[in-house]
Amino acid sequence: MAQEGTLSIKGIFEEAGNQVLFMFRFFRNIFRFNFEWNELIRQCYMIGYKSFPLVAITGFIVGFVMTLQAEPTMKEFGAESYIPRMVAVSLIREICPVIIALICAGKMASGIGAELGSMKVTEQVEAMEVSGANPIQYLVVTRILACIFMVPLLTILAEGLGMAGSYSAVNISGHVSPTLFFNKAFSSVAFGDLLPSFIKTVFFGYAIGFVGCYKGYNSDRGTESVGVAANSAVVNASLWIIVIDGIAVQITNALGY
Amino acid sequence: MSQEKITDEKVSESGPVIEIRSLAKSFGSNEVLKNINLDLNKEENLVVLGKSGTGKSVTIKCIVGLLTQDKGTVKVFGEEVAVLSEDDLKALRVRIGFLFQSGALYDSMTVRENLEFPLRRVLMLKDKAEIDTRVTEILEGAGLPEAIDKTPSELSGGMRKRIGLARTMILKPEIMLYDEPTTGLDPITSKEISELIQSMKKNYHVSSIIITHDIACAKIVADRVLVMAKGEIVAEGSYDELEHSKDEFVNSFFK
Ligand SMILES: Nc1ncnc2c1ncn2[C@@H]1O[C@H](COP(=O)(O)OP(=O)(O)O)[C@@H](O)[C@H]1O
Ligand SMILES: [Mg+2]
Numbered sequence: 001m002a003q004e005g006t007l008s009i010k011g012i013f014e015e016a017g018n019q020v021l022f023m024f025r026f027f028r029n030i031f032r033f034n035f036e037w038n039e040l041i042r043q044c045y046m047i048g049y050k051s052f053p054l055v056a057i058t059g060f061i062v063g064f065v066m067t068l069q070a071e072p073t074m075k076e077f078g079a080e081s082y083i084p085r086m087v088a089v090s091l092i093r094e095i096c097p098v099i100i101a102l103i104c105a106g107k108m109a110s111g112i113g114a115e116l117g118s119m120k121v122t123e124q125v126e127a128m129e130v131s132g133a134n135p136i137q138y139l140v141v142t143r144i145l146a147c148i149f150m151v152p153l154l155t156i157l158a159e160g161l162g163m164a165g166s167y168s169a170v171n172i173s174g175h176v177s178p179t180l181f182f183n184k185a186f187s188s189v190a191f192g193d194l195l196p197s198f199i200k201t202v203f204f205g206y207a208i209g210f211v212g213c214y215k216g217y218n219s220d221r222g223t224e225s226v227g228v229a230a231n232s233a234v235v236n237a238s239l240w241i242i243v244i245d246g247i248a249v250q251i252t253n254a255l256g257y
Numbered sequence: 258m259s260q261e262k263i264t265d266e267k268v269s270e271s272g273p274v275i276e277i278r279s280l281a282k283s284f285g286s287n288e289v290l291k292n293i294n295l296d297l298n299k300e301e302n303l304v305v306l307g308k309s310g311t312g313k314s315v316t317i318k319c320i321v322g323l324l325t326q327d328k329g330t331v332k333v334f335g336e337e338v339a340v341l342s343e344d345d346l347k348a349l350r351v352r353i354g355f356l357f358q359s360g361a362l363y364d365s366m367t368v369r370e371n372l373e374f375p376l377r378r379v380l381m382l383k384d385k386a387e388i389d390t391r392v393t394e395i396l397e398g399a400g401l402p403e404a405i406d407k408t409p410s411e412l413s414g415g416m417r418k419r420i421g422l423a424r425t426m427i428l429k430p431e432i433m434l435y436d437e438p439t440t441g442l443d444p445i446t447s448k449e450i451s452e453l454i455q456s457m458k459k460n461y462h463v464s465s466i467i468i469t470h471d472i473a474c475a476k477i478v479a480d481r482v483l484v485m486a487k488g489e490i491v492a493e494g495s496y497d498e499l500e501h502s503k504d505e506f507v508n509s510f511f512k
Pocket of ligand 1: 221284287289307308309310311312313314315316
């Protein structure tokens, strides 16, 4: 593993190689029989449900604030009626996926990194391995899959609440009927907005789970490495989210969505 | 701890169950093991003494393939550990019990779940009744039936060690590797654990390596004692022989 702060070429390649190997182990272990369904559900609960309040509040406020800020300008151009559309499209295509993914990186990746890191430090992972059980299957596969399922779900939820936030903001300055508002909003949202954004969030979820598990599972010995694992999990997961987003934008543009 | 007699198919050949030859292991520039030679005979309690940091834990981690040596060979039941396939290594690990220095209980699970873990995920048992019986049985053997629904954070150090031991025993291993089983425990608990180790050999014919600094424990359990220093074995003999050794370093452990 490359040491924090020292970026040698050899270190980078070693790290990349280790990550690829880890990814390989993850994929190989998904398809084992004796899948840990109960643990997967428990992780979905721990990882997803526990992030729900944070995500919900964020989604609502983002929609609310965005609308408030856009309103004066839109008014100037006499384009207030475009607000629902504009908010819906930008929330769904870009803002919610990225913001929610970054929040999840902060909450999930750090949590997973710290949890697996402390299990590693206290020899729990080794104990599992040495008993003949499969820690990758039990600890890693379930957590990565839980992130893959929960991040897109939470994003959709945030998008919905973002629209509700936007509606509340519009209502501050004058009454707009909800039917009209949401009709306008959703009539402008096309399949081409939804699908690429959804696929993107699946990759965000994967990145969050993978980086969290990788950093935690490969943390060094010694208690201070738990903090290091959690911290570098957040940093790396956030970075991956930005990179994936950049790539996704290129792909959707190239495909003409 | 209650356990049926272990059936041995592969161990029936005489010869040592563990055979380590010229084992060397470094971490970066830290040369931890230089040249370790060690045999564990069937139904023997082998005590390894040594100051902390001399690589005792590293040695037994090489035996179960948690670490891979740089040089030398480690054979368990006649099979070389480092070259085993993943499935064979797993099969071998089921036959070896490993008690970690810390107990290594799974924090996020209750005692019951800790004990069920190897049954469900290693032996792949599904039958709830059978799992329950085995868990209750082993907990009673460990003398802690009331701890069943507690989490590890609610247990004392000695209780954690016992549960850790119970979790290992539940798979009925043929070889036990104890990493400092009595360190940090009061003398009474230490003595109980030592007697537990001794009874494993007597009742279940387990062969064990016991790493310890605790000379009282060594006295109770040892059939043979090795002294390790600076990555090598520096003395070997029965407890009595080493106790009266002329060598000052060896002697220092017995004071
Ligand atoms: N996984 C590891 N990575 C790096 N160094 C290690 C590792 N395991 C042990 N060491 C080092 O090896 C030396 C011996 O450790 P250990 O076998 O735990 O000693 P002890 O004899 O007290 O059990 C120590 O200096 C320790 O820092
Ligand atoms: Mg040790």
